[in-house]
Amino acid sequence: MATVKDKRPLVLHVVYRFDTGGLENGVVNLINHMSIDSYRHVVLALTEVTDFHHRITRGDVDFFALNKSPGHAFKLYPQLFRIFRKLRPDIVHTRNLAALEVVVPAWFAGVGVRIHGEHGRDVGDLDGSNRKFQWIRRIYSPFVNHYLALSRDLAYYLVEKVKVPSSKVTQVYNGVDLALFSPSQPGCSLVVAGCPFTGSGLWIAGTVGRMQTVKDQVTLARAFVRVLEIAPVLRSRLRLVLVGDGDLRTQCQAVLDAAGVADLAWLPGERSDVPDIMRSLDCFVLPSLAEGISNTILEAMASGLPVVATDVGGNADLVVHGITGHIIPAANVEAMALSLLQLASEPELARSMGLAGRLRVLEKFSLQAMVGTYQGLYDQLLRPALGNLQLPPTTR
16 A cells, blocks of 8 residues: 655754764754644754754654764765665755755755854864855855844855855754743752752852863852952852763862862762753853854843853854853953952842843743744745756646
8 A cells, every 4th residue: 555755845954973963952942842734844963863862752763873984074965865765855954064064965965955053163163264264165155045143243254254145044043942941940959869958048150061071160160269258158058059960070170179179069970950950040150162143041041040151153143141140251260250249249139130131031031932933944945946947747
């Protein structure tokens, strides 16, 4: 008995590695919240797909991992070509420089719509000045139909540095799940499994993210130590939570140990209960050296937290300085310490900033708005591509 062909267009999302991270979380949110009747989805990772893929709740999504070794993906081009010819995706959507080269075999395989998203800075190019990376993007640009930039800064970079025509660039903000990330209820004591800070009257600052150089959690650890040096009276109630795993975890622990404040901090590693952890905080800090549009800032704002963030990438697109939190220079221990000191010393100010942040997310950064922008662009680009298809002649 013949099966009915699924007529929904197929989007093939290409990433370097499908693991915990803001970029990957954006893919999860997009797939989970886009109408199931609109598009089918496949996720292809050039290296590996981890258990993170279980966060996609739809049962009709397939995953491919190519286990790519370091270096250019030329050797994978024949395999990628075969995958594209087999799956026949209507759209290939690559993300960040590490996946950009995939647009070439997609073009050879006849994929009509090839979209590339810029989600954040490269580790070796924190300010976008690396001419080699600009040229690499320029070389591949003829194979890209359209670009998505997740911040004004990245849109400017594509147009002014890479020389992509502005008509081919759409700037779109990430969205946040406002049901999942919400403020704690007044008078409700939230207990987070394993957290040692359960007493009343504590004021907890924290961050969530992979503990890698670009995220610079070491500066936050040093700023925490500095606050306690400036105002020793805060030792009785100021606490620090650093959620995530990676190379910097050991360095942060060493900073706290050396200052004799390790008992005032909690470094639990990677966690799956981030919404509850957010609700347990009084302030969120993002000490990154580079960012696109930070999912964790949006999640913190949706959770009703004031945000202290560095002035990099799209952080200032999200945080309104003095209204929803503080924007400070990157890698500046003193500035971060003074921001934390003010908020910890003026909890009512911190709460009012958190409320303003929640309202800002409700107005500008909903998940529905993000999904609507992506789907609208998919529809717009796919329409002429389908119209140009040459159908084979019918046989009699």
